[in-house]
Amino acid sequence: MPRSSCAVYGTAITGVILIVTGVALLVAGVFQNIINKRLKGEITLTEGSKVFGTWKNPPPPVFMEFFFYNVTNPKEFMEGKKPRVNTMGPYTYRYAVMNKLKESNFWVRSFMSVLMGSLGTMFFTHTVNELLWGFEDPLLSRLHKMKPEVDGKFGLMLDKNGSTDGEFVYFTGEQNYLEYGRIDTWKGQKLMSFWNTNQSNMINGTDGSAFHPFLTKEERLDVFTADLCRSIHMLFEKEVKVKGIPAYRYTPPRAVLASGKNNPENEGFCLDPANCLDDGVLNVAVCRKGAPVIVSFPHFYLGDKKYADAIDGLSPVHEHHQTYLDLNPTTGVPVRAAKRAQINILLDRVSGFPMTRNLNGTVFPVMFLNEVRKMRFFSQLRKKKYIKYIYL
Template sequence: MQFYFFNVTNPMEVLDGETPVVEEKGPYTYREYRPKEDVTFFDNGTKISAVNPKTYIFEPGKSIGDPHVDLIRTVNIPAMTVMELTKYSSAKRIDEAGLLLAGCGEEMFVTHTVHEMLWGYRDCALAFIHPLVPSIDANFGLFNKMNATNDGEYVFLSGVDNYKDVSRIVKWRGLDALQWWTSGSCNMINGTDGTYFHPLISKDETLYLFSSDLCRSLYALYESSVTVKGIPAYRFVPPAEVFANVTENPDNAGFCVPAGNCLGSGLLNVSKCKQDAPIILSPPHFYQADKKFVTDIDGMHPNKEDHETFLDINPLTGILVRAAKRMQVNVYVRQIPGFSIPGNIKTLVFPVMYLNENVEIDEESSEKLKSILRVGSVVVNIPFMIMAVGIVFGIIFIVVTCRGHGLYPRKEEGTPEDTGPLIRTS
């Protein structure tokens, strides 16, 4: 798991309405461990329940910088959350919220270490609100309480009844549908968790997967054939229409929250599943998003190689041999009546950090898989081998039958070899 942060270099100018200038810092790399635990088989083995805890261990040799030392200046997400939560309240409540932020010394931009930004720091305003609203944590961090924890119990199908149902999620956190979005189709939990797929995958399939990080299901389509450590694989990629605006993809209307409040292409408002914090997700550097979001921030350089999400899957077994999930965390910032903290800032989708969660099969596992594929290749080709043998025996049968009926004459002793065609008449 690689984290890249955007450090703001001109905070005062941004408050005066100028274009933000950011510099990318990172990667800060962590080894991610994600075993399936508490595995239980039920319903005659047709379903499996499990949790998927994730643990992160810092890898200094694969990182640029020290997360405990390196400082990041970025948008004050807790302050923006407080302002967004109270923007439609009474004038008295807005005044109280403003006094709280002022008393805590909150400003539009804050500076914290990478470690604090990821794993959490105590915020004065949130700590004051927490006793009143227990669902709001006193600590803020982009991955606060997400190390050595799981995101809830999953119920998967085993594939016993249908091989295409292998690892398909039917419930998450006890529910068979999400509750954040404004349409039934957008609230559906579709596909697997992205770590495994059914065997015998074809190029014309649509692969569905559910991501709790994205708070939604999405799909991927075949893009190309690749080879990973000698293993053949199909590369599947989420197409641009997955995050397109409703003009380009009307099916995405359900992701507009509140209903009718639709963002541009390439963005997903996940505030409803992030404790109402004004968090907006996108591909890194606004890759495949509307050009406006790229030009609004000085320092965005989107490109396919570094910022595209992809899945390389062995089509025979359905095993994931290489993948990269790339996602950017942004904050929706704007001037809010009654609050002085934003100054004259322009309305912006402000990038804070992006991650590159990537995996590639190790050497030992790749050798095991290749041995399976060699056996599988023989098994897959058995029908063709049987067909070939059948054709050979068929030809022999035809020749023997024809000779038995005198269609091919026997050469008499002492007669010269005839090299011309033989025509028999009745």
């Protein structure tokens, strides 16, 4: 065959391949646009949408794991020595959430019994069930007689059942899919009044249960948590798979709980400039009826080294103490999540209580929790044809 004929045939074949490839790419692009448009329409928080029923009655099981710190040398600690603790748990409970709205208020009514001691000591022994769900406390019972608004019981999860964090108003995403799940108001307010700056009082992002579709690795995801009475943000960490489903893992960076001196965005969270805390802890007494509650990640993970060093028995570990969200980037649906938080109290000298004379402002850990969710919602979505197409 003449060489010119080979060249002609070669050119023709190449041309056909390019045409086929071009058509395929064009069809794929158009098809993907159709899928994207369909997703934007389906993932809206409106009556009758695919996600509304699941938002109202979340299907995945939610497990709460509680870990308690047991003080093994209370007498020595009261004499001014370093406290030593061991971790007891997990004690696991399963609870149901209904978004009329979701409740997650795990705070104690009053820490007076822990701080001062109801029987002449700062430490007591009770069952896990009593510590979580409440027991009659002598000091609080006496106070209850004088002030009925003070509960006579002490419990870390007291009155949790049937309670809420207050009314939220969300954007549905119907007008703009990027707004899906974003909080408009909390308790009727667009701005809180707990903190010292407008930036600290802002209600940013979603409640962590919903995000817009088509997430990117460069995004900063804002999440408002009523537990902390503040907004936090999360950044992309890595790609993961959950039962074969691709997901992006987002986690709170160190800057979220950094002190104001290391992160100017957090300056407003210190209400007393003379007594600001260091990295990794947040005093939330202002929104917890004055109880001396300080929040951190478990074992003071991402916190100033001095906090973990002050307590024998603490050892922060990334894999065990990190909070994270695994989100499918196409739909924005959470496929797995772990919220890990530690409740601490500030132990300091109290005038009129000799037992506190050796205290020096120790941030003392009481317990930490691990709220674990594995979502079934994505598997339900994947049954819809427009989700199947994505994986063809």
